[in-house]
Amino acid sequence: MAERTLGEIAAELVGELLGPDSFPITGLAGLEDAGPQDLSFVVGPQALAAMRASSAGAVLVPEGLEPDRPAVRVADPHRAFVGLLAEEEPSPDLLFPPGIDPTARVSADADVAEAVSVGPFCVIGPGVRLGRGTRLGAHVILEPGVLVGRECTLHGRVTVRYGCLVGDRVVIHPGAVIGSDGFGYLPGPDGMAKIPQVGIAVLEDDVEIGAGSCVDRAKIGRTVVGKGTKIDNLVQIGHNVKIGPHCALSAQVGIAGTTVLEAGVVAGGQVGIGDHLKVGAGAQLGGQSGIWRDVPPKATMFGTPALDVKEAFRITGAMRRLPELLKSWRKLVHDQREKDGE
Known part of the structure; x- marks a missing residue:
């Protein structure tokens, strides 16, 4: 993507800018793959650990979540990120020339x-x-x-x-x-x-x-x-x-x-x-x-x-216990046979 500032992205998304207006963004990426000039997104508290471990330069965050780096706060970070991705799709005229x-x-x-x-x-x-x-x-x-x-x-x-x-x-x-x-x-x-x-x-x-x-x-x-x-x-x-x-x-x-x-x-x-x-x-x-x-x-x-x-999950759980239950059953049969003098 062409370089943009975090302030420009915040204005486009009608989000709250949390960080320097001039912070440069040159790419969009997931938290695991993002670099220091990439923008990523955090969907909620369950992704906090991934955010802290990420090298992303900036993130989109939801209401109530405090970022540890430059960010834009929006109502739905994933949806906002998808909107930005759509802008990066190749021009239809490049893939499908007119005529x-x-x-x-x-x-x-x-x-x-x-x-x-x-x-x-x-x-x-x-x-x-x-x-x-x-x-x-x-x-x-x-x-x-x-x-x-x-x-x-x-x-x-x-x-x-x-x-x-x-x-x-x-x-x-x-x-x-x-x-x-x-x-x-x-x-x-x-x-x-x-x-x-x-x-x-x-x-x-x-x-x-x-x-x-x-x-x-x-x-x-x-x-x-x-x-x-x-x-x-x-x-x-x-x-x-x-x-x-x-x-x-x-x-x-x-x-x-x-x-x-x-x-x-x-x-x-x-x-x-x-x-x-x-x-x-x-x-x-x-x-x-x-x-x-x-x-x-x-x-x-x-x-x-x-x-x-x-x-289905109850049956799956029971099947996982079958080896243990079979072992117990065999022991019971063995003990009973010994008791009966067989």
Whole structure:
């Protein structure tokens, strides 16, 4: 980042300056990695030890916390720090130069709006509609009939397959595939017969899809990722899945076909969710949980098979005592046999 003074940052954040106005800031970093001219942040008293051990030149602190170095006091240090980070992102024009690259192949009957960026070697098929302000990285493929809304960002090597719909302000990271065939086969005497997958996949407004993730098209109808949902890298969404608004799915989550996630569901890494299930609104699924039955709204589940988190932790705690209990049991059996003269 370009050098700024702590006073300038305090003014931008409308925070209370605690230290010299002219203190120079040349970077943003976490407490562990920060250097003497970096600005970091402290979320609360639990981070005091980390702050004292840090080499950060200055910190953002919340109300009621006294810093040991130059600082800016704000209501929410993390949120304020994120705002500063956003200013350091590369310019969109650097990553996505305006206009259509001469190596891109754009069908004559594609409807490409104004102010778009189409990168090198993109393929835009017949009947595609591309909304105003949307940006495509290199080697993006939009198959026939795809609709992409306004102000979207599709990074390099994204593929959106035929007929699928992408809303406004959607971000899709490199290598993701939207609308690949669902995994459907009919077993028979001659092996597996493929079930045609003739539905589509729909990404509603403000969705973000991580690198290498796949959202399968429906067998019939729609696979839907709801408004504002955020999906991490390497996530698999099966055919006819319906994901509600504002869900968050961490890396390597897998959701089998025709399952429904209601609004606000959060799933940790490597959660597996079986087919034809319903996960209620606001449920939280701990990492590596195996979901094998419906989950009530606002439940917190953990383990494989997944159970209510309190029950799962009790079972885990009991399992840790099994070696000790087994040893005691063997001693009891031995003592009883000696008593019986065996």
